[in-house]
Amino acid sequence: MRLSSLFSLLSIFLLCFTVADIKAQHGHSHDIRSILANHQKGKLNSNTAYQQLVDVFEDGSLHKCATPLTAFYSKHKLGISEPAPFSMDQKRRSPTKVYITPSDKFEISYDTTGVNAVPLADDDFSGVPDYVEAVGEAADSSYRHLVQRLGYADPIPIGFRYEVSFRDLGFYGFTARSNNPVGPSTYIVLENDFVGFPDNDDPDGIQAGAIKVTMAHEFKHAIQYVQNNWNGDSDRWAEMDATLVEETVYDPVNDYYNYLDGFGSTIFSNSAVTIAPGSYEDVTWALYFEEKYGTDFWPAAWNRIETSLFEVPLLTAVEQELENRSLSYNQSLSELYLWHLGAGANSVPAFGFDERLAYPEARIRSRLTQLNDTLSNAISIGSLSAHFYEIDLVDERNGDVVIQTTYTMPNIETAFIVYLNNGTSTQFIGEANESGTTTFTTSIPWKEVESIFVSITNSHAEQDIAYRYRFTSDIPKEIGLAQNYPNPFNPSTTIPVDIPRDQKVRLSIYDYTGRLIAVLLDGNIEAGAYQIPFDAYNLASGVYLYRLVTEEGTLYNKMTLIK
Secondary structure (H helix, E strand, O other): HHHHHHHHHHHHHHOOHHHHHHOOOOOOOOHHHHHHHHHOOOOOOOHHHHHHHHHHHOOOOOOOOOHHHHHHHHHHHHHOOOOOOOOOHHHHHHEEEEEEEEOEEEEEEEOOOOOOOOOOOOOOOOOHHHHHHHHHHHHHHHHHHHHOOOOOOOOOOOOEEEEEEEEOOOOEEEEOOOOOOOOOEEEEEEEOOOOOOOOOOOOHHHHHHHHHHHHHHHHHHHHHHHHOOOOOHHHHHHHHHHHHHHHHHHHOOOOHHHHOOOOOOOOOOOOOOOOOOOOOOOOHHHHHHHHHOOOOHHHHHHHHHHHOOOOOHHHHHHHHHHOOOOOOOOHHHHHHHHHHHHHHOOOEEEEEOOHHOOOOOOOOOOOOOOOOOOOOEEEOOOOEEEEEEEOOOOOOEEEEEEEEEOOOOEEEEEEEEEEOOOOOOEEEEOOOOOOOOOEEEEEEEEHEEEEEEEEEEEOOOOOOOOEEEEEOOOOOOOOOHHHHHHHHHHHHHHHEEEOOOOOEEEEEEOOOOOEEEEEEEEEEEEEEEEEEEOOOOOOOOOEEEEEEEOOOOEEEEEEEEEE
């Protein structure tokens, strides 16, 4: 009963859910992503991967687009024993009505009766349902914007029309390869009414918004096919790319807000999950490049894929396009993730996404209330992912802000936003180097800091990398042993110690007769400004000495315990 029952299964499930249920189940693209990734790595053969993809689309959830299924079949059908999804025979039914769009580029077939019928409202008395005319307008608009303005490849050969039709899908739509020997190489099928689908911001209503963005989305899939026949790794990124053009063509609709959080793993909900391959919930990854470098960035990157004599992975095309503009790929990815971290409640003026205030707040990996003057333990970070940290100190700290990371490969990028007590903020975006260490020594005093959000990114496309971090004060230029505080004290105090370079250090406490009381440090210590705690709960009142012995010399000071 597998593919032959797919449409009926999805329709039954759709009827069973309320709108709230649909929103809660908006997706499972992360399952699609893992299936495609496992197939790419050779962990699944084509037939098994295809069966798993079909299972995803039969699970009763509301899916945005079934093109990943049709594209996968088109690429790997020789290794698949099951029938093709959504075949041309299923699409071509009789009787149908036909509407030719004003541009003469699209031929839209539709039913006015039966389960696949479109809404019949015809407010302009044209004899064509308003729903069909709206789809035609969206098709012509998508063509003008993507092909004629931005210069993407034209999927409609001269003298032919592109075929669009409707079914009661239970998801937004799909693009599939056509069996026609001549004419367009693909066709599009859209949901027949978009009743009960998630909200969007279109001023003409939810249904109108869904029509617009779905037509733009699926038409980009048609463009992808003529660019490289869905070969290479582009099908693994096709959903992210198609969702991007929804915002490119129809900015006010904002249907993509539905995918940024609340299900699966997104950059906002779990930045530690690799972005590769990217799906529709990862659209902001692609949106960064368009908003930062212009609407010509992605057409240029896809043109590299289309015109190359050899297979060019999408990430390689992105890197080549950045290099062509004298830009750093690694530094761009570092800023990209910082844009995500600086969105939602963490937004700052004139930095990040245009619509950042409407985005969710990125989830933090760890919230630190005290600085770590020594490097952390080694932490593994997956490829094309990020770890987000927040520094929100409980106690006031002297010195200036210092952020340092060390790493095993030069693909760890560190960036951070400093939020100041006066309501302003500033951003720091670095780039890894071959030395294995990136250090930001700022001129911002910790006393002026409200909080800091740090993004540590692995820009490697395939490999996990280990890093260590230190969020501390400015590294001293000479050895120092400052007055303990508080002083006098009862029973605990803190001893400030400055170490200008990595070396062997011993910090000891003596009573006034010279008797050794305690050893607080003894061993190899990394450079930094340290705040060493000392608890004298078992000592009598009096004056005590503390001595710092380093490879650069010895320093003394005294403190007073009063009980």
